[in-house]
Amino acid sequence: CVKRLAALPVPASWQCEYVLAETLFAQMLALPAPPARVIFYAAVLADLCRLRTAQETPMLPKMAPALAATVGALFRRVGGMDVEARSRMAEWLALHLSNFSFHWPWDRWAHAAALPETAPARLFIQECLHRMVRLSYWERIEQSLPEALKPLLPAKPEARSRYAADIAEARDIPGTEVAFAQELMGRIKSKQSVRQLEEYVEEAAGSMEDPLAGARVVATVVLILCSKSLTHLVTLLERFKRVIMKVAVSQREQEEVVQCAADIWASAPQHLAITVERLLSHKVVENVAIVDWAFAHWDKTLHGRLPSSATSVHRMCVWEVLNLVVGKTAARAADLDGNLAAAEA
Structure with a gap:
């Protein structure tokens, strides 16, 4: 050429x-x-x-x-x-x-x-x-x-948990959430079965005052474990997706899962796009929840509810995530149309 x-x-x-x-x-x-x-x-x-x-x-x-x-x-x-x-x-x-x-x-x-x-x-x-x-x-x-x-330049890329000691203190995160996150991390590291983890998170999430706390804690803990490499993301999300899905049933809870991914990768939006793609592929979150999160997040940047230094990078990140979700949804719809046409032929 x-x-x-x-x-x-x-x-x-x-x-x-x-x-x-x-x-x-x-x-x-x-x-x-x-x-x-x-x-x-x-x-x-x-x-x-x-x-x-x-x-x-x-x-x-x-x-x-x-x-x-x-x-x-x-x-x-x-x-x-x-x-x-x-x-x-x-x-x-x-x-x-x-x-x-x-x-x-x-x-x-x-x-x-x-x-x-x-x-x-x-x-x-x-x-x-x-x-x-x-x-x-x-x-x-x-x-x-x-x-x-x-x-x-964007900030140096690194994954940060909202339950890390310095961040939890700075954001004044409730101690019950921090304790929940620490306990769940310990249970995962001690290699409890997925069924045991599901039972624990269902009980612990039910005792939290904030109805979104369960989804927030579980998603943060699992995604932090997934953040070490792409291999970790693929294998650990496949293993623990049911644990997240146990506490992320409603659309609002699924939006909170996406927000947790955005918080973890605030300094590396490219990892957010990859993580959201895997969450969508594993059906941990629905495409509608991602789109609603994206527009809500965009609104926060427009009205100054995000740090000004992060605003433009977050807007680019939101645009990329929207493109990703719409593209995958359109491709899936085209596949289904093709299957339907083949079945009717």
Whole structure:
């Protein structure tokens, strides 16, 4: 594909690089969905930039400058860009920079750090940095940035339990909840059976004053155990999903489970998306509960009920979770329609 693009039969006087860049970006940012995944366009554009010699690219001697100019033009117009297109653009730039040691003229965008938190240019850079951290590690990305943009980096990713001593004290969490969490963690570590755990959490949750406390405690304890790695998430959630489902029957309780995942991964939203996907796949929570949580969470960010430093990152996270749930639900509906059509044929 790249070699064919590089050998297009056009006059030598044409600036083919700019036409290619504009065409590829037009496809990638098309709404509602591009013809191919963002990673495809990232691979094509990266390979076009790597072809440097005149023998390899007789028509593309200036692909990298043309690409940089196109990105600059799009960045200047990011304020009028659709949210979905802006998110794709950030995803592409992070993927592209991961192929080139994350080198980029960030100083040209340093002014965005002084913009309001809801400014599209600032949000775009934050989402791009967030995705770059996913593709590498926090310290590596921090070293590649000028001082002016370092405040836009997401916090170092780590899982934190609301029942950790320092957090529980700071949030003034009831002692009964903390004791419930500690007891449940001890029972899990002592390898009690799932049936025994179900009986315990049902009894303990029934004695709590807050009707959502049971779902909150059980979800937090299980998801903290799942947070060590993707393997832990897959295996432990499969093992203990029934324990969570015992106390997360209603939609409101399921929303609380999702909120627990968001609290645990407040500094690493990519892990939240993965965790929510597994909760949905295991039918621990329903898609409607996730959507209701997302809109309620979005409302909190809009009305300042989340820390201002976390607001923009949480908005990006909520958008990603919504996309995930809607996409999986649509795919499931399409599968069911196909099965129904096959059965009726």
